[in-house]
Amino acid sequence: RKVAATGKPMIISTGMASVAEIDETVRVAREAGCEDLILLKCTSSYPASPEDSNLLTIPHMRKLFDCPVGLSDHTMGIGAAVASVALGACLIEKHFTLSRADGGVDSAFSMEPEEMGQLVIESERAWQALGKISYSPGEQESKSLKFRRSLYIAKDMAAGEALTPENLRIVRPGYGLEPKYYNVLLGKKVKQAVKKGTPLSWDLI
Structure with a gap:
């Protein structure tokens, strides 16, 4: 309530939360004055396995709570995060480290700079590739x-x-x-x- 009352945008991770708890959180935030809210689909295991990511929840969550949805991703690599973009994720959270070899609490599943760069490139490509529903040749295809x-x-x-x-x-x-x-x-x-x-x-x- 205190954060929502500032009127600033809020990013709320939903790890381990039930649908009822998410509903309560969204209602309280909106009632307290938050107009700009993003929910993050999250699997709270470290690292998380792709099989437990359940990315299909993203479009369902977006429709259910009528707000943008992103992904708080603890899987290894960039596959799950890029896939989430295709399902409507508008924000990706990843743990970051300059070097996993340096150790640290989250180092085992954190991304290094080169990997983060690839995530930026590939998630943008995935977003660009979504386009629109189309069955006819596009402008570039027409030349072929x-x-x-x-x-x-x-x-x-x-x-x-x-x-x-x-x-x-x-x-x-x-x-x-x-x-x-x-x-x-x-x-x-x-x-x-x-x-x-x-x-x-x-x-x-």
Whole structure:
């Protein structure tokens, strides 16, 4: 209550707390004046195992308490922390040491500078990769559509000549009709002379 009453943002770790205890904490903090609250999913074992991390709790917690959620991570390495970003974590807490060899209470599971740097890079990449729900080619992907296969004339053809497996081929690039039309077009006749290497289009049939 005293911290919440300052009006400053609060970060609250939920290690070992039940859902009822978290609910009580959030309600008390908000009633006391805290408007900016982040909860951290936390497994209070040192080090924590990935199997005990239960990161799927993060989106559930975010929806249940209507606030941003992060991860207080005591696992080794950066895998769990990066995965948490994909599940909506907006903040990651990690123990840090200049050197595990120097010893200390938390040294065994603390990150060294190079590892922390990798966590920063990879968690940002994970966040950038989330993007949006999309099934169509993106702007950069559109440039690669030409590398798809499509239907091309494989031999010089005279007007009225029928398409056969010998003169109709599925090759790159993707400027011709889609390969799914191959069987439909076999036996169809071209209405004009066509040179070998011409991408097939409906106006030639």
